[in-house]
Amino acid sequence: MTMRTDPASFSRYASGYDGVARFLHWLVVLLIAAQFVIGWTMPDIHKDTKPDGLIAWHLGVGATLIAAVVVRIVWRLTHTPAPASLSPFFRVVSHITHGLLYLALVAVPLLGWANASSRGWSVKLLGILPYPSISAVGSPVGHEMGDIHGYLAWVLFALIALHIVAALFHRFVLKDQTLQRMLP
Numbered sequence: 387m388t389m390r391t392d393p394a395s396f397s398r399y400a401s402g403y404d405g406v407a408r409f410l411h412w413l414v415v416l417l418i419a420a421q422f423v424i425g426w427t428m429p430d431i432h433k434d435t436k437p438d439g440l441i442a443w444h445l446g447v448g449a450t451l452i453a454a455v456v457v458r459i460v461w462r463l464t465h466t467p468a469p470a471s472l473s474p475f476f477r478v479v480s481h482i483t484h485g486l487l488y489l490a491l492v493a494v495p496l497l498g499w500a501n502a503s504s505r506g507w508s509v510k511l512l513g514i515l516p517y518p519s520i521s522a523v524g525s526p527v528g529h530e531m532g533d534i535h536g537y538l539a540w541v542l543f544a545l546i547a548l549h550i551v552a553a554l555f556h557r558f559v560l561k562d563q564t565l566q567r568m569l570p
Contacts, residue, residue: 402467402567410458411568414491417451418546425539431532437507445502449511452495459488470564480552487549490542496520497535504528 403411424447428440437445472480502509503519504527510516521528556564 402470404465404467405570406461407458407465407467408568408570410454410461412570413454414451414458417447417454418491418542420447421451422539422543431505435505437502437505444498445507445509446513448495448498449509449517451491452499452517453511455488455491455495459492467567470567471562472564483545483549483552487542487545490538490545494535494538494542497531497538500528501532501535504531 421444424440424444428444429435431441435441470477470480499509499517500521503521504523504525506523508516521531553565553568556562
């Protein structure tokens, strides 16, 4: 594995992501953190649960998260960053991990949305723009999506933890500029 040590190459690679990509990354981080805090503290959802209080907040933040992830994916597909200076092994691991993160960032909110739809709950962006229902009210499949949503949220949490450990590994062990590429 070769590592770049000259400052000129660090600055080139440290600026791999543009300001919009960095903003969207950190917006998604904040929304995910809010979702985990709300999800852990909100009451359990049962058959007659109403979407009030923390549950309403969870739905609202989730709707915002869906929009932010869609914008982030579109931005990433249309704005390719400069490649990182990684060994072939780390490049493959990075692609797999990022692919799984994006998959989980799409699947977890969609499953929650399907569950909310099956309960007849409205999912609204910023509390104003309603999203369409994606499962029928009373749908047993939509209800099951809620359980899968909860399990996959833990998978997402694990992937995020792996992502953070990898960023710290790059910073403190490999001493490369991978982490700096996403910092403001």
